[in-house]
Amino acid sequence: MTYLVIPLVKIVVILLVLILGAAYLTFFERKILAYIQIRLGPNRVGPKGWLQAIADALKLFVKEDLTPARSEKFVFLLAPVLIIVPALLVFAVIPFGPSDIWRLTDINVALLFVLGVSSVGIYGIILGGWSSNNKYSLMGGLRSAAQLISYEVPMGFAVVTVVVMAGSLSLVRIVEVQRELGVWFFLPGIVALFVYFVCGVAETNRNPFDLPEAESELVGGFHTEYSGMKWAFFFLGEYANMIVISAMATVLFFGGWLPPFPNLLAPLWALPAVAWVPPPFWFLLKVAAFIFLYMWFRGTFPRYRFDQLMRLGWKVLLPVSLANLMVVALGVLILGGRS
Amino acid sequence: MAEEDKGAARASAPAGAPAGDPAAAPKAPWEDKPVTPVPHDAGAHPAVAELEAAVPGAVAEAVEMAGQVTVVVPLNRLLAACQALKEQLGYGFLVDLTVVDWPGREAGRFDVVYWLHRHRDESRLRVKVRVAEGQEVPSVTPVWKVANWMEREAFDMFGLYFGGHPNLERILTWEGFSGHPLRKDFPLEGIDTGAAIYPDVFPPGGGPVAGGGEE
């Protein structure tokens, strides 16, 4: 019974929190952008606009769901599903805290699982762009395909850097190693972190890499023809992916659920005043910081052009991540690495 | 610095003027009657002389008004004159091209007006040809590329044909529109375009109707 009920409860909680969180991310994003852009942002629905996200969700639920007459109907329906499912599936292995209660499962190849599953989402974008039978959607889909493929590679190398340092593919183990070593991997892996996050931004199609949905060029990009809940799935998928990328960055480079300076300030964290703080608090705090970075980017940067994006991916990030991997591997070898 | 002083002096002068005795002081130009410019013959103007020297017979008439020189060129000399104006005389910039409609004029119904600029001495010259209805005007697109859309607009608005134009289509009104709106005989309130263009779709006298009468 416990094998069935407890995981089910956890799944429901994670899904609810995630979907609600993604919905509220849109609200926070609008607020943060608004403050960057000297305006107020949503402030009409509910107190200080706090119900805006709910109102948006309701609106999307009741909105007419249009399917273009000449689209590939089944694929058109499949595409949003392909986006949202992998984005949510990844959370099965994300460890929010040290003990079993804080995570759904811990598999020993969790990192591979994350990389593998999240790559499936790209099919949703390509198929959505293609099945809409719209030239803008098609171009958005193609751009996205090229972009994702180009950025998977350096991202993979950046992640491998961490694996070399930690000697494990298990996300829990990676955090544990950071605790044992007393140093978070962002210090030795600062280059890897940079490469990882840039690629992460590119993979989630966010500024300055938001070419697949470049509004000023391709209208809506791959989701031009989508409306109602199907469109909401794309949107939800994008925000869920942002959370995934941020959560992974936290796990891989910033010590997951560990509080700041876990060893140095260990006496402080043992104080009763702070000891009650559950580990997921630190985890979510770090994730929130990364997500804020995403929004900050959006408020600051113009958009790359397609060829420049490719050049950045293949000619800058790939060599940098490769060289970094070698340097880190050499360092681990010399310093008596773990195996 | 000196120039600034001069400017300041000019600017402050009028402020002092009304304070003096209005009868004694000469009136400022803005308090007096306007000095209406009068057109006068400009045959001796250097720009006109240059053109006549470059293309003999190109100048049929030359008038100067408000400091602007107008040269009327016979239609058959237009292209030669334009080429000479650009290549020999340096009028590299066609500022404007337009048409004026004079219904019932004996010398031809339309004036096609070219307004040229020369960067060398920053001077401008207006070239005019008189064209009768139905007469073809040689296109100046080979001379100035910018004339392309200007001639399309002239064609659209006045129905003048520009021979040798690479793409003489309507530009501001839609293809299939009948009539040329800037002609003086085109009614200001417009025409019933629905019935005029698609008589089989729209009943005579009626505009577009819902459904388009497809059944």
Next chain:
Amino acid sequence: MERTHLKAFADAEEMEISFGPQHPSTHGVLRLMVKVDGERILDVKPIIGYLHRGTEKLFERETYNGCIPHTDRMDYTAAVTNNQGLVGAVERLMGITIPPRAAYLRMILAELQRLASHLVWLATHALDIGAQTPYFYCFEERDKILDLFEEYCGARLTTNCMRVGGMPFDLTPGWTDRCRAFIEQFPAKVSDWERLLTKNRIWRERTVGVGVISAADAIEWGLTGPPLRGSGVRWDIRKVFPYDRYDEVEFDVPIGTNGDTYDRYLVRMEEMRQSVRIIRQCLERLPDGPVMAKVPKIIKPPKGEVYFSVEAPKGELGYYLVSEGGDTPYRLHVRPACFINLQALPEMVRGQLVADLVAVIGTLDIVLGEIDR
């Protein structure tokens, strides 16, 4: 458009995209038939006229002062300079000299309008290239300018703020102080935006070498205004044929060197600073006196023709006025800057990427109201 150059691509996989008239970055109702090979543009054919209202036909019915509101609706982001061109043409034909106070007022308003127009340009141009934030910064400043307009003439956008012979009203008390306060804080804002964009790597990569047009080509295609100056031609109607009292103020005409989108961006940014300089000088020298010359009740220019142009924010805006001596123009033709600048678009984007098309439309700073009239 000539199609010969396309033969080389005959075996390529071509696709034709209808870009507009409802598209987020065509700045109105411009429609472009874009022929692309993948993302590379083979040819562009602009289709215009969706906003055609027959303004030139309407002019022929209106009295001269009645024409002025129609000009507001041409380049609706720069109504003041449109007014200025029209009244200038009529005054030139009638030989009217306007009082110096009116001339200075016109210059102040026109330069404020240039700022407002350039702000709209910067806002939309940056937005097209994907930078959202400058949009709001620019519109904040633009609103302050529109407040000044509103205080002067009651309208923010379609100002209708000039009359043949001068200005309809004198300034409201304290207007000059508010104007001065505005221009004193403005240059710092320009520097702020430049910090966001000018040295931004992405911005530079998106604009340097994009939409290049040489000086010779720019003249050949009749470009005027910032697109011409961006190509390195130091040519400005305010300097070449000074109107109002532009010969009495000091300002520089900034030029670019490469004729690309980045240079045009720099030119316009510098133009904003120069406009502030002009306004500052005008406010210092603003003379007292009447704002309206002695003109007859019914404006009847003599028989004749005149062409008068002003340096509008978008380029040379000219009015060709033919009068038969009546109280309405016989023919009043507009030389629209945007219409002619847009013509060079296919030339500038051929062979570049779809993303560049958006950047070049932005850099040409077109307003469809003026193109279609």
